[in-house]
Amino acid sequence: MKKHIMHFILINVGLLMVGIGICFFKIPNNFATGGVSGLAIIASSFFKDIDVGPMMLIINVALLIVGFIFLGQDFGSKTMYSSFALSGIVWAIQKIFPLKHSLTDDMMLELIFSIIFPAIGSAIVFNLNASTGGTDIVAKILSKHTNLNIGKTLLLTDFLIAAGAGAVFGIKIGMYSVLGLSLKAFVIDLVLEGFNVSKQFVIISSKSDEIKEYIVTQLHRGATIYKAEGAFSHNTENVISTVLSRKQAIKLRTYIRSIDNSAFITISNTSETIGKGFRSI
Template sequence: MKKHIIDFILINVGLILVGIGICFFKVPNNFATGGVSGLAIIASSFFKGIDVGPMMLIINIVLIIVGFIFQGLDFGSKTMYSSFALSGIVWAIQKIYPLEHSLTDDMMLELIFSIVFPAMGSAIVFNLNASTGGTDIVAKILSKRTNLNIGKTLLLTDFLIAAGAGAVFGIKIGMYSILGLSLKAFVIDLVMESFNVSKQFVIISTKSEDIKKYIVTQLNRGATIYKAEGAFSHKTEEVISTVLSRRQAIKLRTYIRSIDSSAFITITNTSETIGKGFRSI
């Protein structure tokens, strides 16, 4: 129950970040960098009486109905919740803090923030095995009925939306939207990697017993021990291998330095660690 509550809070934090990016940076500049928000920005230009938030809700309802028709019940509850909650968040932000024009006169600066906030929010949501819905549904349908994988169909769908912004708002906005779309996936991947990064230690020390005890009792982590022979000395040494969080890595490095200044340590980043104490499969 505790995990579900934390996941629910984090999903909403992610959605709020996405909503801030949409309301404060995307909508005022008509940046349609793919997704339902991009489609809603374009659609709202034709239906002046409907704000982007309600328009996103309408589009999400249509897409989910289409998804049920073509995909059956193959939708997660988190994704359905995220789809509708994001529409509500965007509508609320627009009502509380309506913007008639962009915050600055620098379109490139606004584009960067229109990418960073949604990318950070989306990464949080994706990291919890959910998504913001929308064009993901279209991508799944196209992927199922073509030879393209879901990544390519999602890119194709978003590219068509970004190109549509150029047709509706002019070539300059279209070019900014396509540039934003190109950068969005890179930033999302970068943020997700930073969430999941761990530190792998390989340690050779004369104080190996103390280090093993510290890892197990103080850091509550496991370690793998194996024997290795030095190429120059031909001495048999005990090698300790363990994977830690960034905070634990700092503690272990400080501890080893305090008891054995001549220890040999290699530390590498791992983009994702799966297993007990880390992410589940």
């Protein structure tokens, strides 16, 4: 129960960050960098009486109906919740902090913040096996009826939305939107990698028993031990392999150096570790 509550809180924190990016930076500058928010920004320019938040809700409902028709019940509950919650958050922010103009006169600075907030928020949501919904449905439909994979169809869908911003708001906004779309994918991947990065140790030491004991009893992690022969010395040594968090990695490195200055250690980053004690499948 505690885990579900924490996930629910984190998803809403992520959605709030996405909402801040949309309301304070995307909408005032008409940056339609893909997604339902991009569609809503374009659509709201034709329907002046409907704000972006309510327009996102209308589009999300329409896309979910289309999704049920073409895909069946191929939606996760977290994704459905995120789709509607984000629309509500954007709606609420627009009511509380109505902005008629951009915060600054620097469009590049505004574009950067319009990418950073939604990218970090989306990464938090994606890391919990949810998504902000919307154009994911269109991408799935295109993927189902073409030979393209979901990643390519999602990029195509978002690119068409960004290009649509150029047709509606002018070539300058269109170019900013396409640039923002390109940078958004990079920042999301970077943040996700930061969330899930772990440290993989490969250790060769004469004190292998003590190191193994420290890993198991003090760090509460597992390790794999195997025999290996040196290419030059032909001596057989125990090799310890283990995967740790950043904090644990610092502790283990310090411990090894305190008991064996001649130990050979390689430490590498792993972008994602799945299994007991780490991320679930």
